Each structure stands twice: as structure tokens, then as C-alpha cells.
Amino acid sequence: MWFLRINMADRSHEFTPAPEKYKNLAGRALTSNLIADEVPPLSHPLGPNNKLFFCPGIMTGTTAPTSARISVGGKSPLTGGIKEANAGTSWAINIAKLRIKALIVEGQPEEKDKFWGILIHWDAENEKPALEWFDATKYIGQDVYDIYPKIYKEFEDRRISVCSIGTASEFGYGNSGVVFNDMAKRPSRYAGRGGLGAVMGSKRLKFIIMDDTGSPGVEIKDKELFDVGRRKLVNALREHPITKPKGALNTYGTAVLVNILNEAGGLPTRNFSSGRFEDAAKIAGEAIFEGNKKRLGKEVYNHACSPGCIIRCSNTWYKEDKTEHVSCLEYESNWAFGANCCINDLDTIAELIKLCNGYGLDTIETGVSIGVAMEAGVLPFGDGPGAIELVHKMGKGEPMGRILGSGTGQAGKVLGVTRVPAVKNQGMPAYEPRAVKGIGVTYATSTMGADHTAGYTICPEILGVSAELDPLSDEGKAALSQAFQATTAFIDSSGHCLFIAFAILDIPSGFEGFVEEANAILGTDWTADDVVNYGAEVLKVERKFNEAAGLGKADDRLPEFMLTEPLPPHNVVFGISDEALDSVFEDL
Numbered sequence: 001m002w003f004l005r006i007n008m009a010d011r012s013h014e015f016t017p018a019p020e021k022y023k024n025l026a027g028r029a030l031t032s033n034l035i036a037d038e039v040p041p042l043s044h045p046l047g048p049n050n051k052l053f054f055c056p057g058i059m060t061g062t063t064a065p066t067s068a069r070i071s072v073g074g075k076s077p078l079t080g081g082i083k084e085a086n087a088g089t090s091w092a093i094n095i096a097k098l099r100i101k102a103l104i105v106e107g108q109p110e111e112k113d114k115f116w117g118i119l120i121h122w123d124a125e126n127e128k129p130a131l132e133w134f135d136a137t138k139y140i141g142q143d144v145y146d147i148y149p150k151i152y153k154e155f156e157d158r159r160i161s162v163c164s165i166g167t168a169s170e171f172g173y174g175n176s177g178v179v180f181n182d183m184a185k186r187p188s189r190y191a192g193r194g195g196l197g198a199v200m201g202s203k204r205l206k207f208i209i210m211d212d213t214g215s216p217g218v219e220i221k222d223k224e225l226f227d228v229g230r231r232k233l234v235n236a237l238r239e240h241p242i243t244k245p246k247g248a249l250n251t252y253g254t255a256v257l258v259n260i261l262n263e264a265g266g267l268p269t270r271n272f273s274s275g276r277f278e279d280a281a282k283i284a285g286e287a288i289f290e291g292n293k294k295r296l297g298k299e300v301y302n303h304a305c306s307p308g309c310i311i312r313c314s315n316t317w318y319k320e321d322k323t324e325h326v327s328c329l330e331y332e333s334n335w336a337f338g339a340n341c342c343i344n345d346l347d348t349i350a351e352l353i354k355l356c357n358g359y360g361l362d363t364i365e366t367g368v369s370i371g372v373a374m375e376a377g378v379l380p381f382g383d384g385p386g387a388i389e390l391v392h393k394m395g396k397g398e399p400m401g402r403i404l405g406s407g408t409g410q411a412g413k414v415l416g417v418t419r420v421p422a423v424k425n426q427g428m429p430a431y432e433p434r435a436v437k438g439i440g441v442t443y444a445t446s447t448m449g450a451d452h453t454a455g456y457t458i459c460p461e462i463l464g465v466s467a468e469l470d471p472l473s474d475e476g477k478a479a480l481s482q483a484f485q486a487t488t489a490f491i492d493s494s495g496h497c498l499f500i501a502f503a504i505l506d507i508p509s510g511f512e513g514f515v516e517e518a519n520a521i522l523g524t525d526w527t528a529d530d531v532v533n534y535g536a537e538v539l540k541v542e543r544k545f546n547e548a549a550g551l552g553k554a555d556d557r558l559p560e561f562m563l564t565e566p567l568p569p570h571n572v573v574f575g576i577s578d579e580a581l582d583s584v585f586e587d588l
């Protein structure tokens, strides 16, 4: 296994054997440990001392189902703390098969107006990966949808996967992601949150191209055990109503949650003023499915974002003329522009998502920032064309666009808004913390800023997965969030998509298989408790880095208006005590 270090200051690189101390770390566990070990906590996120890390998960590159995740990590320009964001893509499989355990991008070139690309491939003669540089300056300032076909054409003699950034990253926005290709070569799979695209942009690195042709693939220590574990997990995913073929995710996509959250009074609406959106049904997963059926004259089930996914939750929205508008309309993206900005038209929402993908913006942060701009009176709620114009301003680097592109927290300050739904400056995703208390604890305490994926307590609080808990109750929610945050940190390290959680939390043999897969690959003999402890250790490392970077308990709080302003329809505030919030890390 290799560590690949790239120094952008002099465009040098070095492959070295992966250090023994990191042997069982992968994915988020490895990005977070490397940040803690190598990035000065007080360094500027866009300065030469920050680094950008790409680490595939433990299972990535194997035949484990739904396991093609790549973790991207660095110090976040948005939160000022540690950041890991992950995406599902063939690129993740390629880097794992090339046996590159960590790709580390360091330094910055003095020449700021040139951007670079790198191609990484297998060198059969020397039996190790190799790297080539190319000048990517001609690709800057362009829509990512335009440059992807060009770069595939440029490397048409190879079988490549592509990682890149858009103009948002070239401008250095706190709201900018790192994009990877999906299975149809679309630039649609984002490690979106926290501004890691801007870190890549600050290093003037435009492309990382992977070609794993001829590579040896991932080493599995115990193939028999791996097959046993893999089969158990496949069976659990095929059986669970949320993850099975033609189940909830495969039929309606993640946007199946729109109606569910609306019903629960937890769908943040009108910049977090209500938990119900009167037009929820118009933008829900069911409306996407029926709308496509009407336009295409047939039922369309969802597809996989990356090879080996058997859940297949990624949808596509089609135009009236039957051509593709965008893939995909995730629940959070759909909500951010839909209920949050009171836009009730799927064509407008699809256009907003497509623009974000093209400019390299995180859809959640963009929608939440625009909701704040609507609150400030920059444009009225429900103004779809106005929202489209704002996204263009962001993508083109115009003054208002730069304000919004710096993220929800900063935009709220500049625009004089007191109701700013952000924690550690990161905009809140699609679940109202006053109506779903456990997710509020996760938003407040996560090392990542407001992030639903960091500890998805929606499982027991809304979906009845693993247990059925009252979302409005405060009881036990700190411990619940803590358990979910620790388990998630391991799933994010495993390379599996977080959506396997529905099946492994409900079906014990699925969880067993998941742990067996890891043991088979690494040669460990971990139990279920061990993997949760592994996740807890990752959280501790992240927390320590954040403290050294200046983020303490006072940053583990929800915005004041959520503690005082009752949320319809349940008319509840967020009342979980500061002591309970602090216990998440004190008792870890």
C-alpha cells in the first residue's frame, strides 16, 4: 500500500510505503488522523500549510456491496475545523485498486494563474502506481458540465475516472465541493460540504485523473470470510424495505423523505420558520417518480452512482421533451431550494441543482444561504427565477455571489439576519432540530458543523429503523446522537455508503457481515463493539483538532432563535440542555 504525496509548490511527488501506524485506518479515520498529524490547527484553510487528503475506505475497490466511497479531508474553510466529506464514484474504486491508501496534496505554487492536472495510473514494469502532470489552465472558469466531456476526450485512450473542481473553488468559496464522475460520466457526485473544493483550488489543482488498468486490486487477507460477510450484507440490503430493489430508495430516491418529514412536522420551511411546507407533495420523491412516468410514458427506477451499488438510489429528472434535466435530485438538495426557499416547482429545483453542479457549489449550503438572503429581503420566498440568478452570481464571482458563496453563517452576518440556521458556520440540512431532537444534538455537537450524515438519528426518530423513538422528546437524545456519531464514523471509514445503515441496524446478520468484511480485508478480529469504539476514537481525534483550532463547547450550540422561537405545527423549541450537549463528547 502506498502513500502518494504531491507538492504543488514545485510539482514534485513521491510514492512511499504506507506507514505501519495507519495500517487499519482508511476513509474518514485516515483523513482525520492525517489532518491531526500533519495540518497545523491554526493554519489558514486556504494557505500553504493546509493539506488535502483523499483516502478510500477499507472495503472500497472490493466486491463488497455499495462500497465505492472516497473520503476527502482537510481543514475546512467553512467551519475552521476538521472536515471529511465523501462521495460514491468509480474514482474511489480506481485509487483503491492502485493500492494508494492516501493521496496527500501539499503546498501551493507561487504562480497563481496556472492550474494543473495529474494522471495516476499503474506502471506494470515497476509494479507501482505512476503519476504524470499536465497543464489544466485552459479548463479554468468553465462549467464543469462542459469540461468533463473535454477531459474524457483528452484521455480517450484510457479508462479513466475524474475528480475536479468548479469555479466556486477557483474563487475560494467556503461553499465549494470536490466533484467526481458518476457511472454515466456526469460531474454529479460531490464531496460537497465544508469547502474542500476551495482547498483544492488554493493549490491550483484542477484535475486528478485515475486509471486503474492493470493494477493489482485490493488485497483481501481472508477471502472465504470476506465472501461470507459480503453475502450476509447483500442479503440484508436486498431484504430491507428501504434498500431492496424497487424499495423506497430505488423507487423514489432519497426525496421519499419529503412527505415523511412534512408529515412529522420536521421539514424546515421558509428559512426554518415552519416544519410543514404546503406544497411538499409537489416536490416529493413520489412526484418525481410520477412526473417522469408522465413525461417518458414509462416507470423509471433509480440507478447506481458508482459500480457495485445494489441499493441504487440516484434518480434523474427529465424535461417535458424527454431529455435529461439533471441527476440527481437528492432529498437535501431538493429541500434546500424547495421547502426551504418555498419553491414548489421541480423543473426550477432541477435547474438550481444543475447550476450548482456546474459551478461546483454544495447544493445544501447554496439553498440555505439563499433562504437567508430571502429572509433578508434580497428576493421574496418562492422566487425561483431570482434564486437562479443568485446562483449564477455565485458561479460568476459577482459581489452578492461571493457573499453567498462564503456560506450561510457569513452571508447571515453580511446581510444582517438573526435567524441563521447554521452551526460552526455550516448551513443546516433538511431536518428541523426543534421537531427532531436527536438530529439537533448531532447538528450542535458534530465535529463537522451542522451535518445530518454525521449521526443520522432520523433512523429511530422518524423512520422506525433500529427502534421507534418520539422525535419531539428530549429523553436520551444526547446518548442516541453519540452512538450514531460513533457508528457513522466507522461506516465513513469502511468505504460503504451510509445508506447501508438502514439494513444493518435492523437486520443483525447484515451488521455481522459488515464487520466480517472488514476483518477479512484487514486480518483483524473485531466485534460489533470494536467497530463502534473505532468510530469513537475517530471522533476524539477530530474533536481534539477542533479544540486546537479554536472550536470549543460554545460552538456546540444551535442558533439562538431555535431556543426561543416555537416551531409550527408542534410549537416546540429546542430545549436540550447545554450539559446534555456537552455530555456527547465528555462521555465518549
Ligand code: SF4
Pocket (backbone or CB within 6 Å): 066, 067, 088, 303, 304, 305, 306, 309, 310, 311, 312, 313, 314, 497, 498, 499
Ligand atoms: S445508495 Fe445511492 S448514494 Fe449510496 S452508493 Fe448507492 S446510489 Fe450512491
